[in-house]
Amino acid sequence: MDRIRWYLRSDAGENRENLKIVTHPEYHCPSEPDICKDAIGQYLKGMHEVELGLAKAISTILGHEETYIAKEFKLEAGFDMAILNLYPPSLQSKGSIGLAEHTDPGFFVSLIQNVNGGLQMLSHKGNWITVHIPRNTIFIGIGDHLEILTNGKYKSHIHQVILNNNKVKRISMATLHGPSLDTFVAPTPEFIDESHPPNYRGMTYKKSLKFNGFDEIDVQSSLFQFRMLLSL
Numbered sequence: 001m002d003r004i005r006w007y008l009r010s011d012a013g014e015n016r017e018n019l020k021i022v023t024h025p026e027y028h029c030p031s032e033p034d035i036c037k038d039a040i041g042q043y044l045k046g047m048h049e050v051e052l053g054l055a056k057a058i059s060t061i062l063g064h065e066e067t068y069i070a071k072e073f074k075l076e077a078g079f080d081m082a083i084l085n086l087y088p089p090s091l092q093s094k095g096s097i098g099l100a101e102h103t104d105p106g107f108f109v110s111l112i113q114n115v116n117g118g119l120q121m122l123s124h125k126g127n128w129i130t131v132h133i134p135r136n137t138i139f140i141g142i143g144d145h146l147e148i149l150t151n152g153k154y155k156s157h158i159h160q161v162i163l164n165n166n167k168v169k170r171i172s173m174a175t176l177h178g179p180s181l182d183t184f185v186a187p188t189p190e191f192i193d194e195s196h197p198p199n200y201r202g203m204t205y206k207k208s209l210k211f212n213g214f215d216e217i218d219v220q221s222s223l224f225q226f227r228m229l230l231s232l
């Protein structure tokens with residue numbers, strides 16, 4: 001499997017330059033420039049602490065022991081990916097979509113950006129809401145596998161990026177914090193009863209990432225397929 005991947009897309013469905021790197025359990029980063037490797041490494045080290053803190057907090061909110069999510073997702077060996085995005089100014093793009101609507105696999109996603117504006121989330125009423133992320137703030141969103149684990153109690157958010165008449169390039173870094181690749185994720189018994197039958201089938205994180213024929217590093221969601229398969 002590739003540990004670092006780069007691509008550029010410029011068409012009606014997507015306008016972005018994109019670098020994906022596997023950052024945990026082993027940290028991979030292009031060696032040049034040094035500052036990039038060190039800065040991203042430092043940031044991710046801090047984010048790992050945030051991840052463990054969030055896992056404790058959500059476990060407690062769900063009425064479990066603090067270690068519940070860290071154990072269920074085997075976070076010590078969690079598969080994390082950093083996705084570095086560069087969106088062109090809207091005048092240089094081939095349409096208004098930076099990144100088409102999707103959800104992100106994993107436990108949660110953290111996001112930082114250089115300029116505000118562009119990220120939108122779909123509300124439960126079906127409206128696109130612009131996400132305002134104040135300066136020096138880390139945005140946290142829920143991933144598919146927290147939705148699966150909790151049988152839909154927590155929802156993975158549908159989001160997209162629009163170019164929004166951007167005058168300057170927008171740079172963002174999304175990090176997908178996932179379970180370990182061998183973790184079998186399924187709705188846990190605590191979230192299942194007669195009025196809440198399991199809504200998702202279970203499978204390992206690795207299999208779910210490859211489910212639609214992608215490679216692990218593509219980190220494409222397969223949540224839709226998880227739900228579809230149940231109704232077959």
Ligand SMILES: O=C(O)CCC(=O)C(=O)O
Nearest residue numbers: 083085104119161172174
């Ligand atoms: O650039 C953004 O604001 C979001 C990026 C994103 O959703 C992704 O890379 O999965």
Ligand SMILES: [Fe+2]
Nearest residue numbers: 103104159174
């Ligand atoms: Fe995303």
